[in-house]
Amino acid sequence: MDKELINKIQILKEIKPRNEWVFSAKQRIFEEPAPVIHIGSRISWGFFLKPAFALPVALLLVCSTFLYVSNLNDIKTVQLEYDIKVAQISALAPVLENLQADISLARENMDKVNVGDLKTALKIKENAGSVSKSGNEIISEAKRIVAQATSSDESGDRILASVVDAEKALKDYQESYQMFVKRMIEDAEHYYLGEEEQINLENAKQYYEEGEYDQALIEIYRISYPF
Amino acid sequence: MANLRKQYSKIYDQYINKIYRFVFLKVSSKEVAEDLTTEVFVRGWDKYRAGEEFENIQAFLYQVARNLVIDHYRVKGRDRTISTEYTTLIDPRPGVEEKAIIDSDFDQVRIALANINEDYQEVVVLRYLDELSIPEISKILNKSEGTTRVMIHRAMESLRKEMDIRQA
Numbered sequence: 001m002d003k004e005l006i007n008k009i010q011i012l013k014e015i016k017p018r019n020e021w022v023f024s025a026k027q028r029i030f031e032e033p034a035p036v037i038h039i040g041s042r043i044s045w046g047f048f049l050k051p052a053f054a055l056p057v058a059l060l061l062v063c064s065t066f067l068y069v070s071n072l073n074d075i076k077t078v079q080l081e082y083d084i085k086v087a088q089i090s091a092l093a094p095v096l097e098n099l100q101a102d103i104s105l106a107r108e109n110m111d112k113v114n115v116g117d118l119k120t121a122l123k124i125k126e127n128a129g130s131v132s133k134s135g136n137e138i139i140s141e142a143k144r145i146v147a148q149a150t151s152s153d154e155s156g157d158r159i160l161a162s163v164v165d166a167e168k169a170l171k172d173y174q175e176s177y178q179m180f181v182k183r184m185i186e187d188a189e190h191y192y193l194g195e196e197e198q199i200n201l202e203n204a205k206q207y208y209e210e211g212e213y214d215q216a217l218i219e220i221y222r223i224s225y226p227f
Numbered sequence: 228m229a230n231l232r233k234q235y236s237k238i239y240d241q242y243i244n245k246i247y248r249f250v251f252l253k254v255s256s257k258e259v260a261e262d263l264t265t266e267v268f269v270r271g272w273d274k275y276r277a278g279e280e281f282e283n284i285q286a287f288l289y290q291v292a293r294n295l296v297i298d299h300y301r302v303k304g305r306d307r308t309i310s311t312e313y314t315t316l317i318d319p320r321p322g323v324e325e326k327a328i329i330d331s332d333f334d335q336v337r338i339a340l341a342n343i344n345e346d347y348q349e350v351v352v353l354r355y356l357d358e359l360s361i362p363e364i365s366k367i368l369n370k371s372e373g374t375t376r377v378m379i380h381r382a383m384e385s386l387r388k389e390m391d392i393r394q395a
Contacts, residue, residue, distance in 0.1 A: 005387055008336045009355045017247040017261065025265045026239055029272050030232055 023218060027122070092142055096162040099138050103169045106131045107176050118221050121184060125217045128177045135170040139163060181213040184220045197223045235275050238284055239268055245357050246292050252340065252352055253296045263299060267292045286366045289353070293367065339389040347382030354379050 106127060113120050142163050146156055185204050193201060204219035246267055251260035270291050271284070281287050340348050346368075353359045353367065365375045 002383065005383065005390070006355050008332050008390070009340075009351060009386075011333050011336060012248070012252070012340075012352075012356055014333065015248045015251055016244055017251075017264070018257075021261050022243055025243075025261070025268070026236070028265065029239070029268050030236075 020215075020218070023222070092145060092159045093162065095138065096142060096159070096166050099135060099166050100169045103131060103135060103166070103173050107173045110173075110176055110180055113180070118184075121180075121217060122221055124177075124180065125214050128174075129214065132170065132174060135166070135173075139166055139170065142166075178213055181208060181216050181220075184217060188220050188223055191223065193223065231276050235272055238271070238275075242285060242288055243268070246288055249289065249352060249357065250292050250296060252337075252348070253345075254299065255341070259299065263292065263295045266295055283363065283366065285359070286363055289359075289367045293349070335390060335393055339386055339393055342389055343382065343385045346378065347385050350375065350379045351382045351386055 110124050110128075113124055142159070146159050146163065185201070185208060188201055188204070191197070200219045200223045204216040204223075207213070207216035207219060243264070247260055247264045250263045250267070251257070254260055254263065267288055271288055274287075275281075340351065343351075350364060350368070353364045354361075359367075361372050361375055361379075364379075365372045368375060368378075370378070
């Protein structure tokens with residue numbers, strides 16, 4: 001009877017933490033409180049807190065406020081609407097310029113990383129997620145503002161062209177990240193690998209094929225990083 | 228320092244699942260269990276790298292986990308009682324949604340365990356799930372071995388009754 005009960009209790013061994021959490025928690029535990037130097041402090045901050053992105057975000061907020069004001073019927077005049085449109089369009093230009101500058105910087109930093117430098121590679125992974133997410137948010141917000149605030153004037157067309165450029169820069173960045181992960185995998189293929197490490201490598205390739213580049217990088221990291 | 232890291236890394240790998248499970252069964256929340264478990268190992272690492280010698284690292288980790296759970300409930304003023312409905316809602320097994328397997332034994336034992344006295348729950352988990360020895364459990368609970376044996380016996384009785392109620 002006791003044995004039967006004990007067997008049932010042991011079913012609870014199925015309770016396991018998420019692999020990704022186990023891995024990231026381990027990293028956090030061993031993390032030294034030293035400043036990040038490999039890829040520049042700008043990239044390692046919270047994305048929206050970076051100086052370059054704080055400005056775009058602030059400007060977008062300003063643009064949004066203009067839009068809100070423009071919808072208030074009691075202050076709506078032709079002249080005011082015109083002024084608001086001009087202000088919105090003017091404000092978008094530096095937003096998109098800064099976005100492109102930051103994406104370029106992130107890409108340059110990524111290109112500088114040595115293939116064997118796995119610790120920095122992981123930081124690149126973290127930043128890649130932030131860059132993509134924030135970049136997409138800024139681009140879609142910019143598109144929304146352009147769609148609402150402009151008709152078919154020249155300044156609107158110029159901003160739309162900038163949006164397209166920013167989208168391209170972001171796409172290029174994401175492709176670079178993909179190539180970066182590919183390089184890491186190719187490099188790992190030259191290691192002398194044990195049985196478990198070989199499994200990590202196969203997992204990494206599989207994740208890569210599925211477009212799960214972050215996961216692929218984590219698998220590569222598991223092969224080599226000497227905790 | 229690198230050597231200490233390597234040693235503690237092995238300790239981490241060895242106990243992370245056990246400590247997580249121990250905490251999870253007490254808090255019934257993945258997020259809280261993850262936070263508290265991380266804190267357990269952070270505290271362990273702080274002491275380990277400071278050169279503290281451990282008589283039994285496993286017992287130390289469980290003790291820290293136990294204290295953190297107590298603090299968690301005390302500081303936040305949370306109710307320790309776990310309802311049957313709540314425990315059935317959260318299934319911590321990875322990929323379980325995809326498998327869509329209804330495992331009645333798993334649910335039964337989990338709910339029964341959640342409904343017995345907190346101290347009994349603890350000794351059942353330590354003894355039969357984590358398979359700790361009586362001396363180790365005594366150390367974690369800060370009780371004599373005799374008292375621990377009695378507790379385990381009563382805990383199993385209590386769990387069996389709870390299971391019977393659910394099966395009836």
